[in-house]
Amino acid sequence: MVHKVVFWTGFGLAVRLWQLGIEMRPFFNRGSLWGYPLYGGIGGSFGYWLMGVDDRQQSILGARRTALLEKRARRTEREAQEATEA
Numbered sequence: 111m112v113h114k115v116v117f118w119t120g121f122g123l124a125v126r127l128w129q130l131g132i133e134m135r136p137f138f139n140r141g142s143l144w145g146y147p148l149y150g151g152i153g154g155s156f157g158y159w160l161m162g163v164d165d166r167q168q169s170i171l172g173a174r175r176t177a178l179l180e181k182r183a184r185r186t187e188r189e190a191q192e193a194t195e196a
Contacts, residue, residue: 111161111164111165114157114158114160114161114164115154115157115158115161116154116157117157118153118154118156118157118160119150119151119153119154119157120150120153121153122149122150122151122152122153122154122156123146123149123150123153125149125153126145126146126148126149126150129145130142130145
């Protein structure tokens, strides 16, 4: 799951490079070097948040899947009992 944080950190850095490219400013100007860790940090924190969202959604989906499988098993059992009684 670390790949999401790394990807979004790289995306944040790419956004900074794109921004400087659009403005036609030098990429490694001494006065604008502070932007790279800032944009990388923002992207990394977004990736970390997204990783938490994914974990929560997977746990919710797993619980729902378990509930549905139990419900199907009960229905199959009930239909088998009804078939033997009839």
